[in-house]
Amino acid sequence: xxxxxxxxxxxxxxxxRNGILPTLLREVLGARIMVKSSMKHVTSKRLKRVLxxxxxxxxxxxxxxxxxxxxxxxxxxxxxxxADAILGKGRETLERAIAxxxxxxxxxxxxIYGDTDSMFVLVPGL
Numbered sequence: 001x002x003x004x005x006x007x008x009x010x011x012x013x014x015x016x017r018n019g020i021l022p023t024l025l026r027e028v029l030g031a032r033i034m035v036k037s038s039m040k041h042v043t044s045k046r047l048k049r050v051l052x053x054x055x056x057x058x059x060x061x062x063x064x065x066x067x068x069x070x071x072x073x074x075x076x077x078x079x080x081x082x083a084d085a086i087l088g089k090g091r092e093t094l095e096r097a098i099a100x101x102x103x104x105x106x107x108x109x110x111x112i113y114g115d116t117d118s119m120f121v122l123v124p125g126l
Contacts, residue, residue, distance in 0.1 A: 006088040009081035021069075021082065025062055032058035090117060 003011045014022055035055040042048050070083035097119055098111050106123070113120040 003085070005081060005085035007081060007084045009085060011085060021065060025065060028058050028062050032062070094119060 001013045001016075003013070005011070011019075032055050035051050035058065039048055039051045039055070042051060066083060066086050069079045069086065072078035072080060094114050094116075098114050101109055101111050101119075101121055106121075107125070109121050109123045111119055112122050
């Protein structure tokens, strides 16, 4: 199966071939999930702060991956096609989430604002 970006770059699914960035991100995000999971079982406030800092650092590593692909003037791994695909998929996901709120029965909830990776929803009575 092929996925096409807005600039018409084509990418195969991971079942056909595992890419370098998806493999890296899978490892980083998997580690973040493990750290967040372990935080639930820790009682020490100090250790909890350390683990929280680690999971935030792993989140930052995952988020900065887009920057590496889009910074063509100073980046070490510039690739407009990958950056465009990331933005396109993010936009598609946000539009789908907005449509789901609009079409769903969520007690009169409505989308106030959506941008990049977040959506603000007004829920009457909350």
